[in-house]
Amino acid sequence: MSFGKQNIWQDVSLTLPAGEVSVMLGPSGTGKTVFLKSLIGLLKPQRGRVLINGVDMVGGRERDIYETRKLFGLMFQDGALFGSMTLFDNIAFPLREHTRKRESEIRRVVMERIELVGLLGAEGKLPGEISGGMRKRAGLARALVLDPQIVLCDEPDSGLDPVRTAYLSQLLIDLNARIDATMLIVTHNLDIAATVPDNMGMFFRRELVTFGPREVLLTSDEPVVTQFLAGRREGPIGMSEEKDAATLAAEADSAPARPADAPRVIVPQLEPSPGLPPRAAVIRRRERVLGMLDTLPPAARAAIEDTYARHATAPTVPMPSAGGGA
Numbered sequence: 001m002s003f004g005k006q007n008i009w010q011d012v013s014l015t016l017p018a019g020e021v022s023v024m025l026g027p028s029g030t031g032k033t034v035f036l037k038s039l040i041g042l043l044k045p046q047r048g049r050v051l052i053n054g055v056d057m058v059g060g061r062e063r064d065i066y067e068t069r070k071l072f073g074l075m076f077q078d079g080a081l082f083g084s085m086t087l088f089d090n091i092a093f094p095l096r097e098h099t100r101k102r103e104s105e106i107r108r109v110v111m112e113r114i115e116l117v118g119l120l121g122a123e124g125k126l127p128g129e130i131s132g133g134m135r136k137r138a139g140l141a142r143a144l145v146l147d148p149q150i151v152l153c154d155e156p157d158s159g160l161d162p163v164r165t166a167y168l169s170q171l172l173i174d175l176n177a178r179i180d181a182t183m184l185i186v187t188h189n190l191d192i193a194a195t196v197p198d199n200m201g202m203f204f205r206r207e208l209v210t211f212g213p214r215e216v217l218l219t220s221d222e223p224v225v226t227q228f229l230a231g232r233r234e235g236p237i238g239m240s241e242e243k244d245a246a247t248l249a250a251e252a253d254s255a256p257a258r259p260a261d262a263p264r265v266i267v268p269q270l271e272p273s274p275g276l277p278p279r280a281a282v283i284r285r286r287e288r289v290l291g292m293l294d295t296l297p298p299a300a301r302a303a304i305e306d307t308y309a310r311h312a313t314a315p316t317v318p319m320p321s322a323g324g325g326a
């Protein structure tokens with residue numbers, strides 16, 4: 001994928017596991033948003049394919065691409081709401097644009113989604129009258145009105161405080177339990193990364209460094225991954241994305257010795273709130289991941305075996321249900 005002479009990334013190859021939640025990490029400017037836009041055919045890489053239900057979103061017929069786009073729910077960074085419309089009208093917008101549903105049916109769907117994201121009572125407000133967290137949840141509600149099979153969220157946490165981010169994490173997992181959609185979340189938030197996804201990937205140096213079960217990235221020894229997860233200055237990621245070899249060497253000389261291979265603790269993944277159905281993705285993922293164990297690095301394998309050995313008895317991670325006025 002390039003813009004003029006600027007190469008953003010290349011050789012990106014992955015399959016998003018159906019119905020599972022995946023998170024994409026990577027320093028700023030590595031092309032994560034460009035990647036999301038490529039998935040829906042809004043940006044077209046010079047080479048390669050993006051197959052969604054057999055339709056190539058890069059080289060396919062525009063008509064097919066247009067139809068396939070309806071499978072997606074998109075939540076962009078700022079919620080991308082129309083400032084002059086109430087939350088209700090904002091959330092109803094895709095239904096009015098893309099369907100011939102009657103107003104009474106639109107009202108039913110919109111109110112259901114508003115309840116899902118914990119915004120009941122705020123439907124008559126304008127985007128400017130509510131907090132950033134509420135705007136994000138409204139953006140999520142709007143992404144859900146057309147019953148998407150694939151949900152793409154671009155930095156849903158940006159600008160949220162840690163508590164709101166925790167609510168949002170729970171909301172994303174609850175959503176997956178309810179609608180069983182394939183979800184891809186781009187985030188810089190390490191708490192979301194640690195607790196939400198089934199799978200994780202990372203962009204760096206114009207490529208996809210890794211993509212696979214969460215345990216692979218969370219136990220990875222790749223310097224770029226460990227630096228990112230620890231939020232350290234020392235490492236290959238610099239202020240303008242990449243450090244040169246001389247800076248790295250100087251850093252290595254002056255760096256205090258780090259404790260040798262301190263065991264990495266993998267935080268348990270969030271479970272749906274009480275009262276919700278279990279996530280269908282969990283069962284599918286278990287089979288898929290156990291089937292690929294032999295291909296994974298030893299640390300990831302051990303972590304996965306450990307997770308599944310404890311899973312039957314593991315307590316759920318208690319989180320309050322998403323609600324309240326973020």
Ligand SMILES: Nc1ncnc2c1ncn2[C@@H]1O[C@H](COP(=O)(O)OP(=O)(O)OP(=O)(O)O)[C@@H](O)[C@H]1O
Binds near residue numbers: 003026027028033
């Ligand atoms: N339509 C476009 N035309 C030209 N350049 C673009 C376009 N869209 C994105 N870029 C460039 O592509 C690069 C990657 O941008 P992108 O927004 O995908 O990064 P990102 O990884 O999502 O960053 P961040 O984490 O900061 O949001 C940037 O250098 C950006 O300027």
